[in-house]
Amino acid sequence: MRNDIDTILYEAETIRERIKVMAKEIEKDYRGETVVMICILRGASVFFCDLVRELGDLDLDVRFEFMCVSSYGSGTTSSGEVRIVKDINTPLADRHVIVVEDIIDSGNTLSYLKRLLAQRNPKSLRICALLDKPSRRKVELEGDYIGFTVEDKFLVGYGLDYAEKYRNLKYIGVLKPEIYQ
Ligand code: IMP
Numbered sequence: 342m343r344n345d346i347d348t349i350l351y352e353a354e355t356i357r358e359r360i361k362v363m364a365k366e367i368e369k370d371y372r373g374e375t376v377v378m379i380c381i382l383r384g385a386s387v388f389f390c391d392l393v394r395e396l397g398d399l400d401l402d403v404r405f406e407f408m409c410v411s412s413y414g415s416g417t418t419s420s421g422e423v424r425i426v427k428d429i430n431t432p433l434a435d436r437h438v439i440v441v442e443d444i445i446d447s448g449n450t451l452s453y454l455k456r457l458l459a460q461r462n463p464k465s466l467r468i469c470a471l472l473d474k475p476s477r478r479k480v481e482l483e484g485d486y487i488g489f490t491v492e493d494k495f496l497v498g499y500g501l502d503y504a505e506k507y508r509n510l511k512y513i514g515v516l517k518p519e520i521y522q
């Protein structure tokens with residue numbers, strides 16, 4: 342699989358260090374509180390597992406939820422149409438909620454999810470994404486906790502896929518364009 346990767350953007354160690362800092366930021370904002378963290382499957386799975394374990398060393402009561410949404414098909418651009426494949430069945434009313442996503446690209450997925458979850462009357466609702474590609478935004482959306490701001494290149498690894506492949510790479514790399522062109 343390494344042959345399909347152009348350059349490695351973030352090594353495993355760099356990701357780990359950044360997540361430690363993000364966990365401290367989150368803890369500072371929610372210290373002593375209960376926070377429902379919603380992992381957006383499948384891309385955020387690897388990030389979610391590492392982030393919640395960093396939070397495990399801090400003073401925070403973390404609850405796990407999983408949602409599965411699809412907006413991509415198997416290409417490299419969002420269709421704009423978001424489909425909830427699996428919803429959560431825990432009420433969010435009066436809870437602090439953090440949505441954990443792999444990457445904010447067009448913003449379609451998270452702006453849709455934010456609207457949907459806000460209707461469930463959480464006490465607060467924030468977005469945590471490992472990666473942000475602001476240059477690709479089609480709708481106005483800002484993450485509250487962002488790991489790395491990246492350029493407009495198609496990335497894989499550490500949860501991110503191309504046609505369901507490469508999710509289990511330990512690093513985040515730029516996929517060679519010839520793979521998807
Ligand atoms: P958005 O709705 O356009 O913001 O897209 C969000 C989703 O697109 C993410 O959850 C990813 O699954 C996918 N995505 C966006 N950019 C990339 C990328 O560079 N590599 C892999 N998946 C991506």
Ligand code: MG
Pocket residue numbers: 382383384413
């Ligand atoms: Mg995805």
